Amino acid sequence: MARKDNLTNRGPLSGSSRSHAMNSNKRKWNLNLQKVKVMDENGKILSVKVSARTLRTLKKHNQLAK
Template sequence: MARKDSLTGKGPLSGNKRSHALNATRRKWNLNLQKVRVMDEKGTMITLKVSARTLRTLKKNEKIV
Protein backbone atom coordinates (compact mmCIF):
# COMPACT_ATOMS: atom_id res chain seq x y z
CA MET A 1 0.00 0.00 0.00
CA ALA A 2 1.27 3.46 -0.87
CA ARG A 3 2.13 5.99 1.83
CA LYS A 4 -1.12 7.90 1.50
CA ASP A 5 -3.72 9.19 3.94
CA SER A 6 -6.83 7.06 3.39
CA LEU A 7 -9.26 9.87 4.35
CA THR A 8 -7.78 12.98 2.75
CA GLY A 9 -5.75 11.35 -0.02
CA LYS A 10 -2.61 13.32 0.86
CA GLY A 11 0.67 11.74 -0.21
CA PRO A 12 4.37 12.42 0.25
CA LEU A 13 5.90 15.74 -0.83
CA SER A 14 9.10 16.02 -2.84
CA GLY A 15 11.73 18.69 -3.06
CA ASN A 16 15.44 19.35 -2.82
CA LYS A 17 17.88 18.69 -0.02
CA ARG A 18 20.27 21.64 0.08
CA SER A 19 23.82 21.32 1.35
CA HIS A 20 25.92 24.15 2.76
CA ALA A 21 27.35 24.63 -0.74
CA LEU A 22 23.75 24.81 -2.08
CA ASN A 23 24.06 21.50 -3.96
CA ALA A 24 20.58 20.18 -4.71
CA THR A 25 19.65 16.49 -4.46
CA ARG A 26 16.10 15.21 -4.63
CA ARG A 27 14.43 14.05 -1.44
CA LYS A 28 10.97 13.07 -0.19
CA TRP A 29 8.98 14.03 2.92
CA ASN A 30 6.76 11.12 3.94
CA LEU A 31 3.58 11.48 5.96
CA ASN A 32 3.43 10.61 9.64
CA LEU A 33 0.91 7.78 9.16
CA GLN A 34 -0.94 6.31 12.13
CA LYS A 35 -3.34 3.36 12.30
CA VAL A 36 -6.64 4.43 13.81
CA ARG A 37 -10.00 2.74 14.35
CA VAL A 38 -13.02 4.77 13.26
CA MET A 39 -16.69 3.89 13.58
CA ASP A 40 -18.76 4.38 10.43
CA GLU A 41 -22.44 5.33 10.26
CA LYS A 42 -23.54 1.67 10.53
CA GLY A 43 -21.62 1.21 13.77
CA THR A 44 -18.86 -1.05 12.43
CA MET A 45 -15.22 -0.38 13.26
CA ILE A 46 -12.86 0.37 10.37
CA THR A 47 -9.06 0.53 10.64
CA LEU A 48 -7.60 3.37 8.57
CA LYS A 49 -4.15 4.80 8.00
CA VAL A 50 -4.36 8.55 8.52
CA SER A 51 -1.77 11.26 8.93
CA ALA A 52 -1.10 12.79 12.33
CA ARG A 53 -2.72 16.05 11.19
CA THR A 54 -5.90 14.22 10.14
CA LEU A 55 -5.90 12.32 13.43
CA ARG A 56 -5.74 15.63 15.29
CA THR A 57 -8.74 16.91 13.32
CA LEU A 58 -10.70 13.70 14.00
CA LYS A 59 -10.06 14.05 17.73
CA LYS A 60 -11.10 17.69 17.63
CA ASN A 61 -14.40 16.84 15.93
CA GLU A 62 -14.94 13.82 18.23
CA LYS A 63 -15.07 11.32 15.36
CA ILE A 64 -12.50 9.00 16.91
CA VAL A 65 -13.12 6.10 19.30
Protein backbone atom coordinates in the same frame (compact mmCIF):
# COMPACT_ATOMS: atom_id res chain seq x y z
CA MET B 1 -1.49 2.57 -1.75
CA ALA B 2 1.59 2.92 0.40
CA ARG B 3 2.31 6.10 2.36
CA LYS B 4 -1.10 7.67 1.77
CA ASP B 5 -3.69 8.99 4.18
CA ASN B 6 -6.79 6.83 3.67
CA LEU B 7 -9.24 9.60 4.57
CA THR B 8 -7.77 12.69 2.90
CA ASN B 9 -5.67 10.99 0.15
CA ARG B 10 -2.65 13.10 1.06
CA GLY B 11 0.66 11.64 -0.08
CA PRO B 12 4.33 12.41 0.39
CA LEU B 13 5.78 15.71 -0.81
CA SER B 14 8.91 15.91 -2.93
CA GLY B 15 11.56 18.56 -3.28
CA SER B 16 15.28 19.20 -3.02
CA SER B 17 17.65 19.16 -0.10
CA ARG B 18 20.26 21.88 -0.47
CA SER B 19 23.79 21.80 0.94
CA HIS B 20 25.66 24.87 2.13
CA ALA B 21 27.33 24.95 -1.31
CA MET B 22 23.83 24.92 -2.89
CA ASN B 23 24.24 21.39 -4.27
CA SER B 24 20.83 19.85 -4.93
CA ASN B 25 19.59 16.34 -4.15
CA LYS B 26 16.07 15.02 -4.61
CA ARG B 27 14.34 14.07 -1.38
CA LYS B 28 10.90 13.15 -0.09
CA TRP B 29 8.90 14.23 2.97
CA ASN B 30 6.75 11.31 4.08
CA LEU B 31 3.58 11.62 6.12
CA ASN B 32 3.49 10.71 9.80
CA LEU B 33 1.03 7.82 9.37
CA GLN B 34 -0.80 6.31 12.33
CA LYS B 35 -3.14 3.31 12.48
CA VAL B 36 -6.47 4.19 14.12
CA LYS B 37 -9.98 2.78 14.38
CA VAL B 38 -12.70 5.05 13.01
CA MET B 39 -16.47 4.70 13.13
CA ASP B 40 -18.28 5.27 9.81
CA GLU B 41 -21.83 6.60 9.26
CA ASN B 42 -23.41 3.17 9.85
CA GLY B 43 -21.62 2.67 13.18
CA LYS B 44 -19.17 0.17 11.68
CA ILE B 45 -15.60 0.28 13.03
CA LEU B 46 -12.85 0.48 10.39
CA SER B 47 -9.08 0.36 10.84
CA VAL B 48 -7.43 3.01 8.67
CA LYS B 49 -4.06 4.73 8.28
CA VAL B 50 -4.26 8.49 8.74
CA SER B 51 -1.70 11.25 9.06
CA ALA B 52 -1.03 12.82 12.45
CA ARG B 53 -2.74 16.03 11.33
CA THR B 54 -5.89 14.14 10.29
CA LEU B 55 -5.80 12.28 13.61
CA ARG B 56 -5.83 15.63 15.43
CA THR B 57 -8.90 16.68 13.46
CA LEU B 58 -10.66 13.38 14.19
CA LYS B 59 -10.00 13.81 17.92
CA LYS B 60 -11.35 17.36 17.76
CA HIS B 61 -14.63 16.18 16.21
CA ASN B 62 -14.93 12.98 18.34
CA GLN B 63 -14.87 10.63 15.32
CA LEU B 64 -12.55 7.97 16.79
CA ALA B 65 -13.91 4.59 17.88
CA LYS B 66 -13.31 3.71 21.51
